[in-house]
Amino acid sequence: MLQTPRGTADVLPDEQAYWSYVTAHFKSICESYGYGEIRTPVFEDTRLFQRTVGEGTDIVEKEMYTFADRGGDSLTLRPEGTAPVVRAYLEHGMHRLSQPVKLSYIASIFRYDRPQAGRLRQHHQFGVEALGEESAAIDAEIIGLLLHLYRSVGLTEVSLQLNSIGDAACRPQYIEELASYYRSHVKALCDNCQTRLERNPLRLLDCKEDSCQPFIGDAPHTMENLCGDCDAHFGVLKNSLKAMGISYTLNHTLVRGLDYYTRTVFEVWPQTVGRQSALGGGGRYDGLARHIGKRDVPGIGFGTGIERIILNLQRQGVVPNEQQPFSVFVATLGERAATYGTGLVNDLRQRGVRALIAYRPRSLKAQLRQAGNHHADFAVIIGDDELAEGQVLLRNLGASTQENVAESDLMQTLERLRDAGRTG
RNA sequence: GUGGCUGUAGCUCAACAGGUUAGAGCUCUGGACUGUGGCUCCAGCGGUUGGGGGUUCGAGUCCCCUCAGCCACCCCA
Numbered sequence: 450m451l452q453t454p455r456g457t458a459d460v461l462p463d464e465q466a467y468w469s470y471v472t473a474h475f476k477s478i479c480e481s482y483g484y485g486e487i488r489t490p491v492f493e494d495t496r497l498f499q500r501t502v503g504e505g506t507d508i509v510e511k512e513m514y515t516f517a518d519r520g521g522d523s524l525t526l527r528p529e530g531t532a533p534v535v536r537a538y539l540e541h542g543m544h545r546l547s548q549p550v551k552l553s554y555i556a557s558i559f560r561y562d563r564p565q566a567g568r569l570r571q572h573h574q575f576g577v578e579a580l581g582e583e584s585a586a587i588d589a590e591i592i593g594l595l596l597h598l599y600r601s602v603g604l605t606e607v608s609l610q611l612n613s614i615g616d617a618a619c620r621p622q623y624i625e626e627l628a629s630y631y632r633s634h635v636k637a638l639c640d641n642c643q644t645r646l647e648r649n650p651l652r653l654l655d656c657k658e659d660s661c662q663p664f665i666g667d668a669p670h671t672m673e674n675l676c677g678d679c680d681a682h683f684g685v686l687k688n689s690l691k692a693m694g695i696s697y698t699l700n701h702t703l704v705r706g707l708d709y710y711t712r713t714v715f716e717v718w719p720q721t722v723g724r725q726s727a728l729g730g731g732g733r734y735d736g737l738a739r740h741i742g743k744r745d746v747p748g749i750g751f752g753t754g755i756e757r758i759i760l761n762l763q764r765q766g767v768v769p770n771e772q773q774p775f776s777v778f779v780a781t782l783g784e785r786a787a788t789y790g791t792g793l794v795n796d797l798r799q800r801g802v803r804a805l806i807a808y809r810p811r812s813l814k815a816q817l818r819q820a821g822n823h824h825a826d827f828a829v830i831i832g833d834d835e836l837a838e839g840q841v842l843l844r845n846l847g848a849s850t851q852e853n854v855a856e857s858d859l860m861q862t863l864e865r866l867r868d869a870g871r872t873g
Numbered sequence: 874g875u876g877g878c879u880g881u882a883g884c885u886c887a888a889c890a891g892g893u894u895a896g897a898g899c900u901c902u903g904g905a906c907u908g909u910g911g912c913u914c915c916a917g918c919g920g921u922u923g924g925g926g927g928u929u930c931g932a933g934u935c936c937c938c939u940c941a942g943c944c945a946c947c948c949c950a
């Protein structure tokens with residue numbers, strides 16, 4: 450039996466309720482915050498990610514789906530959402546628009562990784578990016594939007610982890626300080642950290658090895674080594690969050706796995722026991738645009754995993770309150786009635802009434818059972834008797850009552866019942 | 874990429890220490906009720922026991938390989 454490739458999943462109609470539920474909330478929130486939707490290609494020039502995400506990162510080093518197309522160009526299935534959006538901003542000259550340009554997206558993301566619950570090789574993210582504004586006020590707006598999304602879908606008990614990792618002015622110095630601190634303890638470090646020290650010292654702070662924890666605790670923190678501008682920026686962010694009633698945990702070990710981040714970085718964790726798997730995360734990337742074009746554009750955004758949101762909703766027992774649309778099942782007996790029924794469901798559908806029918810002769814009992822399985826509100830029963838009298842039998846499946854309705858009144862009656870159901 | 878656990882009808886699960894034809898509930902279909910759903914009862918459909926190989930008179934059960942899912946690491950969404 451052929452099956453879905455490893456780390457991919459089908460979304461079946463039953464689960465679709467969760468998808469449309471969270472998507473509807475995301476779209477309406479983006480609407481109210483003024484973020485317009487953008488769609489970018491699933492694949493991009495490989496260099497886009499090499500230059501922005503960073504050559505030394507896990508994503509570029511071992512997780513990208515990179516392939517040569519038939520013309521020999523190197524393309525990569527997008528492993529993250531931000532770089533393509535910044536690319537589109539530059540490519541379409543959006544710097545000429547009124548700033549900031551605020552964009553949102555719903556995108557599939559591809560990373561070659563070992564699958565686990567909530568970790569897929571193809572997953573989907575909601576994301577927003579605000580380009581062209583460097584004030585921390587918009588950092589707070591973005592974080593607020595993300596938390597607003599979780600709250601509105603019913604994901605309670607999430608925790609915001611916050612850090613500031615400096616910028617081009619202060620980070621190099623900080624990293625040197627961090628590295629020299631660690632070099633003095635190099636013999637005691639785990640193997641992984643010895644490598645990190647050479648390749649990406651910031652990630653030393655992210656080590657989960659017990660034996661390395663004391664060093665993390667005593668290591669210099671980015672937050673305490675910010676330059677004046679970065680420190681002021683971080684201060685504005687914290688004040689803005691406070692003004693918005695948003696609480697956070699300062700986490701100096703939060704460094705994130707993409708090279709392009711500057712200043713603000715954050716993740717949101719679900720409040721489950723055990724290991725944390727971020728629901729969403731993001732940060733500021735003021736240096737990113739320069740790697741793509743010749744322009745400096747400050748930016749900030751987040752990505753949040755749709756599958757992870759749904760997984761946590763299910764764990765919390767949140768069921769999307771999707772109301773069934775009003776629907777009618779047309780049950781027919783006999784050939785003439787069947788033909789009539791075919792025309793009737795067609796008319797109903799043209800008028801926007803959800804209408805179902807059996808496609809081949811079945812007993813009335815079976816047809817009504819089918820109507821019940823589909824949660825139809827009404828059944829229209831048509832047999833030769835009814836046809837002869839120009840009437841149909843309209844059965845209310847919820848109340849188990851039925852009455853004869855003149856064929857000519859049926860459409861109007863059903864539309865009236867549908868509209869009553871909608872408002873009631 | 875590392876280590877570990879688990880794979881039996883569409884779903885949830887049975888099957889003594891290898892032993893006949895791998896069972897049950899739910900779902901679905903049909904009937905009891907020849908034109909009236911949900912309840913009840915009866916019946917039916919549905920399996921290459923994830924796949925391949927091996928050991929054995931005999932493998933769902935033991936061994937090897939492989940695939941997939943899950944857990945931890947790693948990483949993050």
